[in-house]
Structure formats: C-alpha cells, structure tokens
Amino acid sequence: MVLALAAAAIISILVTVGIVVVLVEEGAMFFTNVPIGEFFTGTEWFPVEGKYGVLPLLNASILIALIAALVAVPLGLGSAIYLSEYAPERLRRVVKPILEILAGMPTIVLGFFALDAVTPALRGIIPGLPLYNALAAGIVVGLLITPLISSLSEDSMRAVPNAMREGAFGLGATRRVVSLRVVIPAALSGIVASIVLALSRAVGETMAVTLAAGTVPNLSWNPLEGMQTITAYIVQVSKGEATRGSLQYESIFAVGLLLFVVTLAINVIAVRIVRKYRTVYQ
Amino acid sequence: MTTNVDPDKTSESAPIEIHLSAGAAAEAAPSAGAAATAAPDQPDLGPAVFQIRDMGVWYGNHEAVRGVSMDIPQNAITAIIGPSGCGKSTALRCLNRMNDLVPGARVTGQVLFGDDDLLSADVDPVDLRGRIGMVFQKPNPFPKSIKDNLEFGMKVNGIKATAERVEQALRDAALWDEVKDRLKAEAFSLSGGQQQRLCIARAIAVEPEVILMDEPCSALDPIATLAIEDLMKKLAERYTLVVVTHNMQQAARISDFTAFFMLGELVEFDLTSKIFTKPEKKITEDYITGRFG
C-alpha cells in the first residue's frame, strides 16, 4: 500500500522530468534550424519570413513585468504596512480576504478589464494611445500580483516579534519610524522574496498581456506601444494551424524553454534570498 | 540614595492604611496641576518624580488595576512586587504610556510627572517616552549592530549620535569592555545578559530621567542577574528607577522602596527595610513570608 503512495509521489518528479524533456527536445529540434546565436541576439521576430530573433518577445515580457512591479510594489507594500502596523484588527480581517479576491481573479478577466476599461481610461489621459499597449498590460498584471506582495510581506512583518516594536516605542519612536526603521528591515528578506516571486508570476502571465498588449512583436521600451510577449506568441501560434513538426510548432517550445528557465531562475533567487537574509529572532 | 528621609518622622509614622477602596484620596484637581495632597498613607520621602493618584487600567471589560495612589521618590530604586497577574507590569506601563499601544486599554486617574499629568490627552506620549525609558523582561535588541542599536534611540530623539555618546552609554551599562572591539557585531551575537545590558545602554543613551524596568532579570541566569543588579544600584545615583520584579529577594536586595500589589491594587508602599521586616498589613506579611504567591 505504501508502495502505491510512493508511486504517486514519484509522479510529481515525472511531471518535472516531462516538462524539461519536452521543452528541451522540441527546443533542440528548433535550434537545429535556427542557430542559438541568432535566436538570442536577433532583434526581429517575424516567423513568416523565417526571422527568429527572440529579443522583442523577451523584452516585452520583461518590460511588462517591470511595469507591473512598479504598480504592485507600492500598492502591495503600502497595503502590507497598513494592515500590519496601522489597521485595527477588525478592519484587517475584512480587508485581507478582499485583497485575496484579486489574487484568485482569472487572468482572462483582467485581460478583458484592460481592454474594456483601463485602456479607454488611459486614452483619456494620453491621447493617441493605441488600443494595444504595454502600459495597460503592465497595470492589470500589477493588480494581479499586488496581493502576492501584500500577503507575503504582511506575513513577514507580522512575524516580527512585538517585543521589538515595544523596544522602539519605549525609546520614543513614532509608529512611522517603527514601521520603516525597525519592522521593515527585520522583515526584509520576506519582503524582497515576495517581490521577486511576484516578478516571476508577472513574466509568466499570459491572458492579460495577450489581450492588452497585442500580438505584434515590437522591440521597444516605450510602454505606450503594443508588443508581443513570449506567452502571447505561444497563444498566437496555438490558435493557428501550425502543423506538428513544423518550425513554427517547434518555436513555441523554444520560447517556452526560455520562459521556463527564466521563471525558474527567478524562483531560485527568491528562495536563496529568504534563506540567506532571514532574520532569526531569538 | 539621596532622598532626605526625616528619621523622626519615619519612626513615629502613623499606621499605614490599606488602600483597598477606590480613590478615597483623589482630591487632586482634575486638570494638570500639582497634587493637592501628598499620597495618603505614605511617609514623606522627599521629592517625588511621579505622583500617582487613583490610577486604574481597564482592558476592555476587565479592570486590571484599580485605585493606585503612591509617590515614586527621585533617585531611588522603587520595587513593585506581588504575585503573578496582580497588575504590576500593567501599572508600570502606565508611567510611560505604553498602554496606549494596546487596543482596548483605558487608563484612568492621574499621574503627575512634575507639574503635569502625563495621562492627560494633550501630553505628547512620544516625547514622554524619550524621557522615561523602559527595559523589558526579555532582552529585545534590534536585529542590527550594537552601534546601530544605540544610535537608533538617539536619532529618534534628536540627539546627535556621536561615538563618544555610544561609548559613554555602554560604559554606564557596564558593557563597554566586553564589546568595545566589536561595535559593528550583530546585537544577537551577545549573550542574554549582555543583550539586556545593551538594552539598558540603549535606554540610557537617550538621556532619560527615569528608567522603568519590567522584570529585567527574569530571563537571565543568576550570574547575569547579579551583574544587572549591581548596575541598577549604580544607575540609581543618576536616574530614578522603578523595577517590577516577581523575585522578592531581589527587591529586598536592591530597592530602597517597595510597593506590594495584589489583585490589581496597591496594598502597601513603604521603605523596603520596613516592608520586609515589619509590614503593616497581614497580607503583605503573608506574601513576604511565602505563605502564598
């Protein structure tokens, strides 16, 4: 019986093996046709003409993730500080689950929201904003990852022993000083890890960026333009009729491999940060 | 100890009443001003830093402290003793308005610090805490370096954080020799007793007038405890100390005055020598001799 259970646990390893094998195998087939150098340094992604330089896709994924971070870090950290250090317990018990709703929002809804409400609103401020733009995508992805930062940071902050706060208050510190100069430094590893994890989530996001930023590759740092991320490209090809074994088919595995490696690297960094910089309270 | 106790007055002091009924002596004017009377039932002990009048503390619907009136003498060590849960720490924390930080806590009565009622709503608690320092039961240094721990308080109170001040505070806390070569080391790398002395140094660095201590030695081993007790006696020369302790013998060892609390009320307050040899109330005597507690 226990053997059967053990088998189940092994399956989880099989899944990872499966992912890696699939991505590497199909990706390898892709790279027999497209040299790795061109893939990583080419600035044009135009499969129809056989151009497979991944920089526009990678750039878009990273830019949108950064915009998302710019939105989510203030909102998430601000909420975390408020809920952990200022809000009365009753209010906290109400607000925290509401924030979790945002975390559980299907990303297709956020994509719709970007097209239906955010971009029109942005167009009111920025005339001439195209329908597809990275800014709206970054904003809604930022909304998506805000609860990640807020929740994990708040947990880290609440884990700071109250005795430490009392010591600071006892010296004549104000609540702002205690929050910023005692609690946050003590909780820093958890806070930074939450931001890194949120970044990883943002890079891997698909539906919101596909709908909001569009499907035209564009190597640019201008958030007011449309661009296609790695994930949006995979969606685009999957919607189409690429036959199995064709270069287009294999290309989605190649970029998928890149995406997998990038998000895995970010996650590993997050774990390292927590382990290395965690404050041990005695 | 520098209070001038008139020996004649003490020897013929009238019997000290137990103050178990609410505020019989609360004749002080409600607004901030000098107390109209001295603390009843208390010998004249010279200048008082705190004049506590009918102080009470409510946590929600629970009355934790009731009707406490006493004068805390300057430049002396006043110990507060009593069985667990009798409200000693709660009462202590009123003196620097730490109870403000507990949601649902309500403090009543008056505590005159000089001429002002420190419980009144228009007193700045932040400033107050810079003048009345506190050392806690479990050492709670910040997860920073030794130097940063000391500089934190100074910066917060607008005192220029110089190396001299850091050194002086550490010397005054009898910690300098042990850490002078490693001021940048993590505070957590110190032993328990050293951490507590660091907390004391941290409190001293902001130049308070009073140091409140809430069972400062209960988390420490006997050797560290002795070191802190010696330190406390030295500190009393410059500061006024109010020390809560559940260790009677410690109170007898170090304090000049002792207040005995029971069930949230002040039972008796007198010279330590008197409380421990010839207390006025039977309850006090029972506690001192270990019949309960």
Place this chain on the structure above:
Amino acid sequence: MSTLDAPGTPPPPPRSAAASGVRPLARKRSRPSEQLFKWLVMGLTAITLAMLVWLITSVLVRGAGSLSWAFLTDKPSSNPARAGFNSALRGSVVLMIITLTFAWPIGVAAALYLEKFATQSAAGAERKLRERLDGGARGVRRAWMRGRLWWLRVRPGVVHMVDVNISNLAAVPSIIYGLLGLAIFVGILGISKSLLAGGLTLAVLILPIIIIAAREALRAVPVSIEQGAMALGATRWQAVRSQVFPAALPGILTGTILAMSRAIGETAPLIVVGGIVFGTAVPSLNPLDAGNEALFAMPLQIYFWTDQPQEAFQAIAAAGIIVLLATLLVMNLVAIILRNRYSKRW
C-alpha cells in the same frame, strides 16, 4: 502624614515640580510626517481595493444586460445576439470532472506518502535489516534487503528533492503545462485536442497545488492521534487510514476546492492544448466521451468573444465573465463554509 489626622487640620502643602526638578512635559503636537505616512499607506490600500471595485463594476455594467436564461442555454453562434454560454458551461463541467478524477487520488496519495511515510524515522527498520543481513540472508532476499537499506538511506534526500520540486512546479507558468500537454497527451499519446486532453493537462497543473494543500491538512492533525492508534497495535498505514486521513479530510477538501477554482479559470494551457474552437458544437456531459469532444470551457469562450472586434461580443464576453466569477464565488464560499464548519480546534 496620614488621613488619621484630626479633622479640621489643613492639608499638607502640595509638593511642586520644583522639589523634584522635573521640567514640564511637552504638549502633544501634530507631526505632519506621521499623518502623511499614515494617509499614504491607507491610501495605497484604498487604491488597491478601489481598482478591484472598478474591475467588478465595469464587468457588471458591461455584461449584466446580456445575462439571461437564454444566454446560459444557447450554444455559440457567430451572431452575438444568439450566442450562448451553454457549450462553455458543459465543457467546464466535464473538464472539472476529468481534472478531479486524475489529480485528486494521485495528489492525496502523494501527500499521504510524503507527509506520513517518507519522513518517518527509519532507525528501527534499518536496525532490523542489518540484523537479518548479518544473520545470513542469501541470494535474492539478500539483494532485496540491501536494496531496501540503500533506499532508506537515500530517502530523506529524495524527499527533500521532491519537496523542492513540488514547490517549483507550483510556480511554473501555467502555459508551460499547456506545452507539456500538447507534446505528451496530444503528440505522444495521440489524444485529440479535446476535453480529455484539456482535463489531463489541468490535472497535471493543479497536482502540485493539491499535494501542498493536502500536506498542510495532514500536518494540522496532531501526531498524538496517530500515535494513539499505533499504541493500540495498529500499523502506521492502519492508523493513517482510519484516524489521520478522516481527520484531515475537511482540510483536504477545502484545499481541493480552491485548487479547482484555479483550474476552472485557466485559459492559456487550454488554448495551447486545444486550439480555439470556432464551431457551434455542444459537448456531451458524459466524461467518457471527452476524448471526442471539442475543447470548450468558460474562460476559452470568454477569450474568443473578447477577441472579436464587434462591440456586441464584448457585452456577452462580460456576461460570460459574470457567470465565471459567480461560479468561483460559490466554490470559494463552499470552501470557507467547509473550513469553518469542520475544522476542529485541536
């Protein structure tokens, strides 16, 4: 100086501040930086909540008008006035059945193993094995025993690797699972781009989530319950099966429901595995037919409609979103009720 002074004597002179040399207390002052900071963090929290409110209201405003019974029962159509959500609903139902059927047993079994069997002390078993080996076991039996001894020694390392692996899997972007499903289920196993392929893919996606949730639930059951059963003579397996598992079941179910609510909202992996369905088919609700049915699902349908240029399709996309969110709301409420009703305070 006592209250027993004869009545009529004047009260003793007040002690003044001059005697103790204490300077006056500072008056309460407004610290602008304090107020600003408080308003700042409050404001940031409020903005986040406001954005959520904006999101929900804009969806409601857009879609409420298109909600109707007909909407829920009509099949898709190229005419937005007649297009319905029915196929998507059916598809989602079948997907959930398939996903649950595959992910739940495997996930819970894996969690049981990792939490209750793989991490137990092996000292006793090791000792017994060594005794028997020294006592002269031969041939196949000897080989088997040595194999088991080796496994007991490497087991902790393997378990740690599996732990790390599961946490990493939980953080992999969902679209990667789509690629996995495409290559293995559709490519190698030859399943058509159908509800079956979609269900299997989602099962793999939520497997790590279920394992993590089930492990938490098992961990919350006090060890004393398990040890109590074993002290009465039960084997560990018997103790787990009859005592620990039932006690953890509410927690496991709560976690499962939350995992399913994640699966029901997933779009990207389904697009990769199933393509986008333009047809007007109505999938059968029989899960056994899933291999032949085109891949419909609520989020897929919403995406398809959102992608259309016509304004009218945006409205029904919003209506679809309302249905999807309502479904999620119900699922989460059930999970919360379950948790509140059955979680015992140990």
